[in-house]
Amino acid sequence: METPASSVDIERTHSRLLNLGLLMNVLAPVVLIFVGVLLKAGGVNAGAVSDLGLFLWILIAVAFSEIPAIYIVKRSFLSGSRASQKNRGRSTTEQTLLQKGIIIFSLALAPTVYGLVYYLLGGTLERFVLFAAITLFCFVVFKPKQEEISSFVKRQTDTEENLREF
Numbered sequence: 001m002e003t004p005a006s007s008v009d010i011e012r013t014h015s016r017l018l019n020l021g022l023l024m025n026v027l028a029p030v031v032l033i034f035v036g037v038l039l040k041a042g043g044v045n046a047g048a049v050s051d052l053g054l055f056l057w058i059l060i061a062v063a064f065s066e067i068p069a070i071y072i073v074k075r076s077f078l079s080g081s082r083a084s085q086k087n088r089g090r091s092t093t094e095q096t097l098l099q100k101g102i103i104i105f106s107l108a109l110a111p112t113v114y115g116l117v118y119y120l121l122g123g124t125l126e127r128f129v130l131f132a133a134i135t136l137f138c139f140v141v142f143k144p145k146q147e148e149i150s151s152f153v154k155r156q157t158d159t160e161e162n163l164r165e166f
Contacts, residue, residue: 025139108138
């Protein structure tokens with residue numbers, strides 16, 4: 001019995017991935033900024049931290065290193081036929097896309113978490129917002145595109161058909 005060429009609703013999957021990305025990379029940073037401001041206003045502070053300059057630059061370097069990491073992870077996920085062969089039978093293509101989206105969006109959210117740590121240690125709100133802006137930049141650059149999803153689904157379908165023939 002033949003399966004249809006595209007058993008995945010690409011538009012629905014794209015919408016779900018975009019909504020997930022908006023939740024994780026736009027709403028979550030806003031909530032973290034709000035929580036950070038509330039915590040700092042409530043007296044949670046590291047006290048007299050004399051110099052956070054070096055720590056700030058280290059966190060900024062790590063935050064910017066997330067950008068090529070996200071690129072590499074996204075490319076490996078979208079190109080991988082290895083993952084399709086390993087995961088066949090355990091999850092559907094849509095579930096695989098959503099799982100990979102969670103990983104990519106979590107990597108993009110990491111700079112905001114770094115900013116929260118910096119802010120609670122005594123940093124400024126402006127620099128915390130800079131880290132949140134890096135997260136937003138990562139979302140805008142690496143958000144899922146419908147063409148990428150459709151080519152991934154096509155490769156998955158072709159792989160399934162090839163495996164079924166052997």
